[in-house]
Amino acid sequence: MAESPSSTAGVSGRIPPGQRQVHGWPVSHYGPVPRFRPERWNLRVFGATASGETREWTFDGLADLPRITVVADLHCASGPTSTDHEWYGIPAAAVLDLIPPAPGVRHIMAWAEYGYSANMRLSDFTSPETLMATHHNGEPLTAEHGFPLRLVVPHLYGYKSPKWLRGIEYLTADRRGFWEERGYHNIADPWKQQRYSYLEEDIEGPHGPAS
Ligand SMILES: Nc1nc2c(c(=O)[nH]1)N[C@H]1C(S)=C(S)[C@@H](COP(=O)(O)O)O[C@H]1N2
């Protein structure tokens, strides 16, 4: 059947199954919006690093890292998809170059203020479109959208894109993050409608095959 022309023609095919396109940019998160305190803020890379050491950046220290721009849609697992976000920030893969993980690291946990967390496969984190964003549509992120730094993983549901990012933990065994512990899917591919943990195949859970 041919697609009927409509105002969303350019966007249809870009909206994953079960999602609805929303206009504007809704704010969605659990808990309060943290206040940015530059003197206390750091980004910490820790866990199973190759050297065993932890690395920390101050906010100003991030200026030395590379930058990329990525245009992507944002799919909240509860249904809304907001489109055409232009993100600017640090390619997540740059972190791996600067502080390599130990052999055997296949997953990371992204940590945000107030203990919010999201786990993902290392391959999701190093995907070319995954970035730690500082800007959106040419402006610094607003507080409610994650200022000063937000992980953006465009190919996964929004709960894998922590706002107010503060840490990356290298994991030698997968572990569930905040929403993943509360009934949401461990992988979260919106094109496969991986919304809920009861839909997980054995190999998609944190215990790997044959557990
Ligand atoms: N720190 C933190 N980041 C978070 C969340 C949260 O509760 N806390 N919610 C996630 C969810 S479920 C979604 S859909 C997106 C929403 O991003 P937005 O508010 O910029 O639209 O943020 C994600 N990042």
Ligand SMILES: [Mo]
């Ligand atoms: Mo969400």
